[in-house]
Amino acid sequence: MIKRQSKREDFLPIDRSDMERRGWEQLDFIFISGDAYVDHPSFGPAILTRLLEKHGYKVGIIPQPDWHSTRDFCRLGRPRLGFLVSAGNMDSMLNKFTASKKQRSQDAYSPGGRSGYRPNRATIVYCNRLREAYPDVPILIGGIEASLRRMAHYDYWENKVRRSILVDSMADILIYGMGERALLEIAADLNQGIAVENIQDVGGTCYRVPNMDYVYDYLPLPSFAEVEHDKQKFAEAFKLEYLEQDPIRGRRLAQQNDEWCVVANPPAKPLSEAEMDEIYDLPYARTWHPVYDRDGGIPALQEVQFSLVSHRGCFGGCHFCAIISHEGRIIQRRSHRSILREAKILTQLPGFKGYIHDVGGPTANFRRTSCDGQLERGTCRGKPCLSPVPCRNLIADHSDYIQLLRELRALPGVKKVFVRSGIRFDYLMLADDGFLEALCQYHVSGQLKIAPEHISDRVTRMMGKSPRKVYLAFNRRFKAINEKLGKKQYLVPYFMSSHPGSHLEDAVELAEFIRDMGYHPQQVQDFIPTPGTLSTCMWYTGMDPLTGEKVWCAKSYEEKHMQRALMQYWLPKNHAIVRKALRLAHREDLIGYEKKCLVRPEGNGHRRQSATAADRAEKRKTRAGKDHRQKPIHADIDTRRRGRR
Secondary structure (H helix, E strand, O other): OOOOOOOHHHOOOOOHHHHHHHOOOOOOEEEEEOOOOEEOOOOHHHHHHHHHHHOOOOEEEEEOOOOOOOOHHHOOOOOOOEEEEEOOOOOHHHHHEOOOOOEOOEOOOOHHHEOOOOOOOHHHHHHHHHHHHOOOOOEEEEHHHHHHOOOOEEEOOOOEEEOOHHHHHOOOEEEOOOOHHHHHHHHHHHHOOOOHHHOOOOOOEEEEEOOHHHOOOEEEOOOHHHHOOOHHHHHHHHHHHHHOOOOOOOOEEEEEEOOEEEEEOOOOOOOOHHHHHHHHOOOOOOEEOHHHHHHOOOHHHHHOOOEEEOEEOOOOOOOOOOHHHHOOOOOEEOOHHHHHHHHHHHHOOOOOOOEEOEEEOOOOOOOOOOOOOHHHHOOOOOOOOOOOOOOOOOOOOOHHHHHHHHHHHOOOOOOEEOOOOOOOHHHHOOOOOOHHHHHHHHOOEOEEEEEEEOOOHHHHHHHOOOOHHHHHHHHHHHHHHHHHHOOOOEEEEEEEEOOOOOOHHHHHHHHHHHHHHOOOOOOOEEOOOOOOOHHHHHHHHOEOOOOOOEOOOOOOHHHHHHHHHHOOOOOHHHHHHHHHHHHHOOOHHHEOOOOOOOEOOOHHHHHOOOHHHHHHHHHHHHHOOOOOOOOOOOHHHHHHHHHHO
16 A cells, blocks of 8 residues: 555545634535545545535535444534535445355455444434434435435345435435536535525435425336335336436436435436546545554555546446446546546656556446437437447447547656456447557556456346357457467456356356366355345346346355355365255266366265376376376365466
């Protein structure tokens, strides 16, 4: 971790002494954050507070307050206009618990990476404490936790449907998505003396009213009482919400949540290039607050401290991803001038060694809208842009991104510019513009990470990903280009286990593919049903809400364990469960000593040695000038060695 020289004066106030040094008696807004205070444009609280500061508001931050009393929440006094509350850059439950619902031991957004600095359901807890201390001060909630829980939603960790977080927190307004435009509009209304309960027309916000008689021009969703126990109604509500997530053609939604009706306005309008530039040109300190120096800083900064955000939004449409529900499908990009200005700042920072670690966004090679009509008519309702079949109106063009990377490479002090954000290889395959060759030549160092996620066409369809043949075609092109360039570079694919629609036989198919390609994934991602995604709706309801198709889901611990173990079938600890999975899938042909087999038989079989393993051992011994007959090689040892390689 790079340490920087920073002073408290470079940051917004976190206590009364900071306010006194600025000569401030009262703040306009106080931001309560579940994350430690890092003043960097990859952290939402930093962007929003700096933007408010630029527009003339006095803003302070209370990071990771002690929620056991109101004391920490009163540290900066009573704000003039309101409190802003966010659980942080991650949903607090996902931040604290794994897919198996075990508590995580580390938190990258906390001092020293230690866990325990935030409560479960941080947004709700923080708002309850604020209501105790300041019952009449407006509270605005936002961030990924509030955004994806804005309507009635399935909660994996409690295994039940919960009400809108706006009702459970009793906040006044919920800002969903990337909240800059909405926050400035609400701040202006509050500053003009408009009561918070009368601010009901801001795009990208939700508010509470007693019932639907108080709402006009809206699309009603099935109520919380209906979706709580009726999975068909839950899927119906999700479909309506999912299809209306567009800032141009989207409609206002209303859903009764017990005693309150939650109203969701259409998403905020996309930011223009000039507005994006304004956000990323703000005077960030680009490091953590000095109070964390004694703890070794905040680990989450390490991944982004020398990276550049070039755009927002993603039209890839992965069903397990929350980006559509949060950032939207319409790409919003920064200008080259703004990105180059920030790159020059990076070259002057302590610890910069000439390497820009990333230039991208949710998907690196999406630097333009998927088609030219989106900014006028919005995205197509219910029609994906890219997968499983590309839209005929999709424009695949990397020319602007290629030029941007070329300009960054030419900056003084920059040795190499990496691209580490996700690359959509299916989009890349549609364009013959030289991007892959430029990527391999200048922006990859040995390995390129991509995410096919699965290899069974049945599963990739449920994931909203491209089929197997597209990945294989990309693999061939990647190898051919590297051979042409004389480079030895490799693909590092990421795969997911137990996604809805993945049967045991699909997991076996993936294991065979991994075997044939010579991959040995060191990390395996198990599907986690996070709020707000299409895949989570499938997992909970057992159906695709867009089509009504029934979807099988692996839910028991053993089912999920088998699918996960098959992706790392070579590990000795997985042999028993892999054998069981293969028998259940009626694939006993993959248990044995042949080259195609995934595992060897149990019992005394581990003492035997296959002919191919013996031949390889003999050749190694002969080359080493040793008599292999004097000391037989144990078959399991040979297996472990091959696994490590």
